[in-house]
Amino acid sequence: MKTLGPKKNFLAIGREHSRLEDAAIAIVSAPYEHTVSYGGGTAKGPAGILAASAFVEFYDDEFDRELCFEKGIATLEPIDFGKRTDGKALAMIQEAVGRLIDMGKFVVTLGGEHTIATAPILAHLARYPAMSVLHFDAHSDLRDSYEGSKYSHASFAARVAETLDPARITQVGIRAQCREEAEFIRDRGVKTFYANAIRRGVHGDYWQRSVVDTLGEEVYITFDVDYFDPAIMPSTGTPEPDGFLYSETLDLIRTLIRSGRRIIGFDVVELAPVAGVTHPDLLAARLIYKLLNCAFAEMLPSYPRLNAMAQRSDVSGSVPAPPAGAKPGRRTLATHAGKAKSGASNRKKGGPVKGGPVKGGPVKGAKDGGGKRGA
Numbered sequence: 253m254k255t256l257g258p259k260k261n262f263l264a265i266g267r268e269h270s271r272l273e274d275a276a277i278a279i280v281s282a283p284y285e286h287t288v289s290y291g292g293g294t295a296k297g298p299a300g301i302l303a304a305s306a307f308v309e310f311y312d313d314e315f316d317r318e319l320c321f322e323k324g325i326a327t328l329e330p331i332d333f334g335k336r337t338d339g340k341a342l343a344m345i346q347e348a349v350g351r352l353i354d355m356g357k358f359v360v361t362l363g364g365e366h367t368i369a370t371a372p373i374l375a376h377l378a379r380y381p382a383m384s385v386l387h388f389d390a391h392s393d394l395r396d397s398y399e400g401s402k403y404s405h406a407s408f409a410a411r412v413a414e415t416l417d418p419a420r421i422t423q424v425g426i427r428a429q430c431r432e433e434a435e436f437i438r439d440r441g442v443k444t445f446y447a448n449a450i451r452r453g454v455h456g457d458y459w460q461r462s463v464v465d466t467l468g469e470e471v472y473i474t475f476d477v478d479y480f481d482p483a484i485m486p487s488t489g490t491p492e493p494d495g496f497l498y499s500e501t502l503d504l505i506r507t508l509i510r511s512g513r514r515i516i517g518f519d520v521v522e523l524a525p526v527a528g529v530t531h532p533d534l535l536a537a538r539l540i541y542k543l544l545n546c547a548f549a550e551m552l553p554s555y556p557r558l559n560a561m562a563q564r565s566d567v568s569g570s571v572p573a574p575p576a577g578a579k580p581g582r583r584t585l586a587t588h589a590g591k592a593k594s595g596a597s598n599r600k601k602g603g604p605v606k607g608g609p610v611k612g613g614p615v616k617g618a619k620d621g622g623g624k625r626g627a
């Protein structure tokens with residue numbers, strides 16, 4: 253497995269901190285795009301994130317550390333799918349991610365359309381059979397098929413639910429779906445936190461805690477960037493209004509870590525870089541580094557704001573029951589294997605980040621499952 257050098261890897265870090273054999277963290281790029289239904293460009297997502305990451309600071313003030321030098325982050329060369337699509341493409345990703353997990357790496361997968369998430373989820377599930385999936389998205393992606401494909405980006409969660417008990421999937425931010433998906437959620441026990449319900453206060457002031465309460469101890473995160481509000485994340489195929497902001501999202505992640513749960517891996521998908529619009533790419537890169545900092549948070553800082561929210565909000569009605577076997581509230585600290593690294597950093601910032609253009613437009617064709625939708 254070949255890795256990218258300092259000019260192209262995540263955070264643009266030197267070889268001594270990005271060698272696969274030493275790094276605790278591995279980044280897999282899966283620039284797969286085959287079933288786009290509205291705006292395209294997700295194949296350029298991984299490269300856009302990596303380019304933007306050169307402008308992310310190594311130091312995280314919340315955790316007072318330079319995680320990249322302590323743990324090492326290896327960025328693998330992007331997967332070359334050739335002409336492979338659907339199940340064959342997913343098998344390539346699943347094999348790569350599985351091999352890295354077996355090497356003891358914490359694996360981050362970059363998409364690509366959301367279809368690819370099935371692969372890292374199944375790779376992790378094979379090794380963490382009790383894991384929950386925390387799914388950030390504007391769309392529930394539970395259509396059995398879409399535009400004739402079982403491997404559509406609109407169907408990835410339905411594919412996952414064939415292997416993972418749907419009651420162990422928690423969705424956040426959903427605001428566009430068809431009736432078939434709503435029925436699936438009700439019938440099969442998916443824990444879906446709709447955007448409208450969160451905004452109407454159905455899950456309390458501290459809605460992030462209601463979300464976390466549904467999760468088991470080991471959590472895999474799949475993150476479709478269209479979960480965010482289009483104002484901060486316009487670079488995605490199917491931007492939907494009434495999305496979420498960065499800080500309230502980090503509060504959810506902090507709440508998760510604070511509860512003693514562990515992030516065991518994650519993917520970030522559906523970024524479609526737009527030339528000249530740099531902030532969404534940088535947002536995605538920073539999100540990834542923050543999620544890594546949270547996943548490796550051995551020493552938890554105190555969170556006065558979250559404590560205050562917890563005191564204010566005693567509303568936990570309408571919260572779905574935790575899945576069987578989950579033990580919410582356990583207070584163990586998340587740790588991951590990895591060699592400590594030392595290293596100093598100083599970097600200059602500035603300059604524009606280049607991104608690929610958005611290609612394509614609305615795609616015509618039959619719609620399975622009824623209704624309009626995108627990623």
Ligand SMILES: [Mn+2]
Nearest residue numbers: 391476478627
């Ligand atoms: Mn989506």
